[in-house]
C-alpha cells in the first residue's frame with residue numbers, strides 16, 4: 245500500500261466523482277455561514293429555484309457586523325442590522341440551525357464550531373470566510389470559500405475542488421518562556437512569506453505541536469491562510485479527543501455521557517495520521533528554541549520580528565516595505581519596543597478563546613491598564629464570555645482597569661462599531677494587519693495575548709518577558 | 713447560464729504594478745454590508761482612490777483610467793487576504809473581465825472564475841514587459857484569447873500561454889457555472905451519501 249498523508253485520507257473519503265481534465269466533486273460534512281457572505285448565496289438559490297439540499301449540515305451565527313456592547317438592544321447601524329435580519333430569515337425559511345445574537349451558543353464562527361463539537365475529526369468543513377482553516381486544528385480539511393461556493397454547498401452539499409499540493413511544517417523542541425502559539429505562527433509566516441503556502445495545504449507536526457493545547461493549535465491553523473495556504477491541519481490525538489469529549493454536538497455528547505458511539509468515533513479518528521514514509525510536495529523544519537515573542541511592524545503578517553529587535557531596513561527597490569513603513573509611521577533600524585501605542589485588542593478567532601484571556605490576565609494581574617490606552621477585550625463567543633466570568637478573570641480584569649465586552653469579530657475588521665481611528669497604533673491579537681483592516685488609516689501590530697497584555701499595562705510596545 | 717460567454721477580449725489595460733494587493737484594499741470591509749451582488753464597483757479600491765477627507769487621489773491609476781478598460785494588470789499575489797467574493801464582484805461591476813498577474817491567491821482565483829472574471833496568470837517576465845511597455849507608451853492594449861489560452865500584446869506581437877483547466881475553460885466559453893454542473897449531479901451525490909459517507 246502506498247503510504248498516505250492524513251490529508252490524502254480525508255480527501256479520498258470525500259470525493260464523490262472526479263471530472264476528466266478538471267476538479268473533483270468533493271462532499272462537505274459541515275458548512276458554517278455568517279451574515280456577511282451568505283445573503284447573496286441565498287438570493288442566488290432563490291433565483292435558480294433551488295432548495296437547500298442538506299439543511300442539517302449547515303450552521304449559522306452572526307459575528308462580523310455585530311456591536312460588542314448592549315447586544316440586547318436592536319443593532320443601531322441599519323446597514324449592519326439588515327444582513328443580520330436577512331440571515332435570520334434565510335435560516336428560518338430553510339430550516340438551518342442559527343445561533344442569533346445573545347444565544348448561549350453565539351459567537352465568532354470559528355470559535356463556536358469546535359467549542360460546540362460541531363467540528364470533529366476527519367471532516368471536510370467550509371465557510372465563506374478565509375479563517376475556516378482554524379477547524380483544521382482538530383484534524384479536518386477545512387478551508388474558506390467564496391459566496392458562489394456557499395451557494396454550491398447550500399444547493400448540493402458539494403464543491404468542485406482541485407486537490408492542492410501538500411506541505412509539511414514540522415516544529416521540534418521546547419518553547420521558550422513567554423512564547424505561545426501566536427509567536428510560533430508569526431515566526432513561520434515571517435520566514436515563509438505571505439505567499440509561501442500558496443497552492444498548498446499544510447500539515448503541522450512535530451513535538452512542539454504535539455505539546456500544544458487544542459486552543460493553541462487552533463491559533464496556528466487559523467493563520468495558515470496568511471501564508472496563502474488553502475488551509476492547515478494537525479492530526480488528531482489524545483488532546484483532540486479530550487477536547488471534544490462531552491461537547492454538545494460531539495458523538496453521544498448531547499446526553500452528556502460517553503458511550504459506545506464515542507468509543508467508535510475515537511477508534512476511527514485514531515487512524516487519521518499520516519503514514520510513515522508518506523511524501524509531501526514541500527517540507528519545512530523549524531526549531532522551537534529559536535522562536536521569541538513576536539510582533540508585526542508592517543502591513544502584512546509576514547512583516548514580523550521578535551519584539552526585542554529592530555525594524556528592518558527597506559532596500560530602495562523594495563517598494564512594498566518602504567510603503568508599509570510609511571503607512572505605519574516607523575523608521576528602519578529603530579527598536580520596536582518602547583514605541584507608544586493607543587489601542588489594545590484581545591479577541592478574534594485567532595486569540596479570542598479562554599486560554600488567551602488566561603494568558604492576558606496572567607500578566608495584567610496586580611497591574612493597571614496604562615491610562616492613555618483604550619483596550620477592547622472581546623471574548624470569541626458567549627461560552628468564552630461565561631468561562632471568563634466563572635473563572636473570575638473578569639473581576640481581575642476590571643480591577644486592573646479593563647472592561648470585557650460582548651462576543652463578536654469586533655476590531656478584527658473594520659466592519660462594526662469597533663474601529664481603530666486613522667493613524668492610531670493598535671496592538672491586536674487578530675490575524676491581519678493590512679492597510680485599513682481595522683478601520684481606514686489604522687495601524688495594526690499583530691501579536692499574541694502576552695505581548696498585547698504587556699503593551700496594555702505599559703502603554704508602549706514591551707517584551708512580555710520583562711514582566712513575567 | 714450564469715454569466716456572459718467569454719471568448720476573446722481586447723482592451724486598453726489598467727496597470728497597477730504593486731504586489732500583494734489584498735481584498736481589503738480591493739474592497740474595504742465597511743462596504744460589504746449590502747445583501748445583493750450589485751453596485752460594488754463604485755467602492756472598488758476606495759481607500760486608494762479617495763483620501764480620508766473623501767477627496768479623489770488624482771495619481772491613483774483608476775482615477776486616471778478612461779473607464780471602459782476591461783483588463784486590469786497587477787503585481788504578484790493579487791487578491792490575497794479575506795475570502796470575500798465582493799472583491800471579484802467589485803472588479804466585475806467596475807467593468808473588468810480579466811485580471812492579469814504573475815500570481816493569484818487561491819480563493820480569489822476561484823471567486824473570480826465563479827463570476828466570469830478571468831484570472832490570467834503570466835510569467836514574471838511577461839508581467840514586467842507589460843508594465844514596462846505601458847510605462848513607456850503611457851498605456852497598453854492587451855488581448856486575451858480563451859480558446860487558445862493565450863495573452864498577447866498586439867502592438868509588439870509578443871504572447872504567452874496561460875493555464876486554465878479544460879472543464880473551466882469550457883464553462884466560461886459557454887457561460888455555464890459550477891452550480892449548474894453540480895446540481896445536475898444530485899443523484900450521484902445522494903448515492904455517495906448512502907454508500908460511502910454512511911460507512912466512513
Ligand code: SF4
Pocket residue numbers: 307308352353354373375592593594652653656657674675
Ligand atoms: S474574528 Fe476576524 S478573522 Fe475571525 S471570522 Fe471574524 S473577522 Fe474573520
